[in-house]
Amino acid sequence: PFWRGASRVAKRRFRDFSSQHLSNFVWACARLGYKDDPELMRCFCREANGKMHEGSPQHLSNIAWAVSQLGPENFPGCLDAIVAETARRLTDFDSPSMMMLSDSLFDAKYAEGRDEPLLRVLQSRVFDMGRELCSIFTAGLPPRRCLGSPAQISEYQQRVRGLGLVTFGYEHTHSLFTELSLAEGQRWDPTEA
Numbered sequence: 165p166f167w168r169g170a171s172r173v174a175k176r177r178f179r180d181f182s183s184q185h186l187s188n189f190v191w192a193c194a195r196l197g198y199k200d201d202p203e204l205m206r207c208f209c210r211e212a213n214g215k216m217h218e219g220s221p222q223h224l225s226n227i228a229w230a231v232s233q234l235g236p237e238n239f240p241g242c243l244d245a246i247v248a249e250t251a252r253r254l255t256d257f258d259s260p261s262m263m264m265l266s267d268s269l270f271d272a273k274y275a276e277g278r279d280e281p282l283l284r285v286l287q288s289r290v291f292d293m294g295r296e297l298c299s300i301f302t303a304g305l306p307p308r309r310c311l312g313s314p315a316q317i318s319e320y321q322q323r324v325r326g327l328g329l330v331t332f333g334y335e336h337t338h339s340l341f342t343e344l345s346l347a348e349g350q351r352w353d354p355t356e357a
Contacts, residue, residue: 171204178211183219186212187226194230205238213241216249221261228268236272243274251282259293259328266290293327300324
C-alpha cells in the first residue's frame with residue numbers, strides 16, 4: 165500500500181523534484197527492489213533525463229546504480245544521459261562517484277555492443293587509482309609505528325585521503341591484480357583476490 169501511494173504522488177510531483185530528490189527516490193526504489201510500476205519508472209526517467217545537468221556527480225552515480233539494479237530496460241535513455249553528462253563534467257567527479265558510476269555501468273552491461281570513449285576513460289582512472297593504492301600500501305607505507313617521522317606519516321595520510329576511495333571497482337580488480345606486482349617483485353595471483 166505504501167509504495168502504491170508513494171508511486172501515485174511521485175508521478176504527479178516528479179517535475180517538482182530536484183536532482184537530489186530524484187536520485188534519492190530512485191535509490192530508495194532500488195534498495196527495496198521496487199520495480200512493480202513501469203509507468204513510475206518511465207515518469208522518473210523522463211524527468212531525470214531532463215535534469216541531468218543539475219545533478220552532482222554523486223546524484224548521477226546514484227541514479228546509475230539504481231538503474232543498474234532495477235534494470236536499464238525500465239529506464240530508456242537514462243544511462244545514455246548520465247554518460248553524456250559525465251563526459252561533459254568528468255573533472256567534477258570525485259573518486260567514489262567515479263567508482264560507483266564505473267561499477268554501475270559494468271553491472272548494467274552498458275559497454276556491450278557499443279564503443280563509448282567515457283568507459284575507457286573511467287577504466288583508465290580506475291587503474292590509476294589502483295596503481296596509486298598499490299604504491300601507497302607497499303612502497304609508500306611509513307616505517308613501523310614510532311619509527312616514522314611526522315612528515316612521512318603525514319605524506320602517507322595525504323596520499324590515502326587524496327584517493328578518497330571507500331571501495332575499489334570490482335569489475336577491474338582481476339585485470340588490475342594481473343597487471344600489478346608487489347613491491348617485493350612477487351606477482352599477485354588474481355585467483356587469491
